[in-house]
Amino acid sequence: xxxxxxxxxxxxxxxxxxxxxxxxxxxxxxxxxxxxxxxxxxxxxxxxxxxxxxxxxxxxxxxxxxxxxxxxxxxxxxxxxxxxxxxxxxxxxxxxxxxxxxxxxxxxxxxxxxxxxxxxxxxxxxxxxxxxxxxxxxxxxxxxxxxxxxxxxxxxxxxxxxxxxxxxxxxxxxxxxxxxxxxxxxxxxxxxxxxxxxxxxxxxxxxxxxxxxxxxxxxxxxxxxxxxxxxxxxxxxxxxxxxxxxxxxxxxxxxxxxxxxxxxxxxxxxxxxxxxxxxxxxxxxxxxxxxxx
Numbered sequence: 001x002x003x004x005x006x007x008x009x010x011x012x013x014x015x016x017x018x019x020x021x022x023x024x025x026x027x028x029x030x031x032x033x034x035x036x037x038x039x040x041x042x043x044x045x046x047x048x049x050x051x052x053x054x055x056x057x058x059x060x061x062x063x064x065x066x067x068x069x070x071x072x073x074x075x076x077x078x079x080x081x082x083x084x085x086x087x088x089x090x091x092x093x094x095x096x097x098x099x100x101x102x103x104x105x106x107x108x109x110x111x112x113x114x115x116x117x118x119x120x121x122x123x124x125x126x127x128x129x130x131x132x133x134x135x136x137x138x139x140x141x142x143x144x145x146x147x148x149x150x151x152x153x154x155x156x157x158x159x160x161x162x163x164x165x166x167x168x169x170x171x172x173x174x175x176x177x178x179x180x181x182x183x184x185x186x187x188x189x190x191x192x193x194x195x196x197x198x199x200x201x202x203x204x205x206x207x208x209x210x211x212x213x214x215x216x217x218x219x220x221x222x223x224x225x226x227x228x229x230x231x232x233x234x235x236x237x238x239x240x241x242x243x244x245x246x247x248x249x250x251x252x253x254x255x256x257x258x259x260x261x262x263x264x265x266x267x268x269x270x271x272x273x274x275x276x277x278x279x280x281x282x283x284x285x286x287x288x289x290x291x292x293x
Contacts, residue, residue: 003233004244008251010226015089015252016259017219018081026215028078030208033193034216035223036071040186042224047179059171063181066163067188073156074189080149085266091127092153094249098124099158100165104241108169115285116242123250123282129275130257130268161249164227165241168234178231182224243286250279 021028053060080089101120104110172178233244254276260266268276 003229003236004239004247004251007226007229007233007248008255010222010229011248012252012255012259013222014219014226015077015081015093015256016263017215017222018078018089019260019264021078021215022082024211024215027209027212028082029075029193029197030212031215031219032071032074032078033190033197034208034213035074035219036186036190036193038217038220039223040183040190042221043179043183043186046224046228047183048177051177051180053180053184057176059167059176059181060184062166062171063184064188066185067190067192069156069159069163070185071189071193073153073160076149076152076156080153084146084149088150089153091130091253092150093157094127094253095124096154096156096158096161097245097249099155100161100245101242103162104165104245108165108241110240110242112242119282119285120242120246122278122285123246126275126278126280126282127250127253130253130272130279161230161245164230165234168231172231172235178228182227186223247283247286250283254279 018028020026021031055061077089077093080092097120101112105112167178167181171181230244230248233239233248234241236244257266257268257276261268
């Protein structure tokens, strides 16, 4: 449970950071770009140095391709958190747990018991109720761009979570250290982001402020540890991913909602509190089933 708690803490901090960037006048894309260099370097620091990289290996090819998904999902999540709402970005990313759960059941062969299914349904209902807002709230103002952003966060987050399970099941379990896999993923995202930044600088004078650099460094550290704690949680033989994903996703939503209320004054109504209660109940049901409390 300690690993899951740490995964929740670091993952929630990522999304909250995007909202803070607005208040601190940080260029989000520049911070994300710096973040991937820092995350790649942090991965290397904690990696086994005697491991040999072979670019022809399947894990290297997979990790290189994941870089594009990582940076696109990160950018979409940051824009959603800043332009729409922290809680909206949370519901889009956390409801996506259905994608890795489907993968775990169909392709990994994990069991979906009635109690697990009930807990997951409770969790998803709780997530929806937690973020329902009044009609006059800005979250009700939806245009096509907002819908596409939310859909991108949903799909991207679900695929990223699925990739964590794929890494744990196909690489980590076969002897490939996850730090090396993620170092390549982060490095690939950094290279792609740098190429985009260079192209952008042809039109706009490039300038990366010290605030963006500092923010990117902090974001990169949070990014690395959020990943490693999720993968380590998935690698626990006592915790199937059909339990880990709901626990982490709902836990992140609850923690981020609490922080958003305190820091950004995002108010909850009675129905939102009902959603929070249902989400907590779903966590308790999952925890009791697996005797992890």
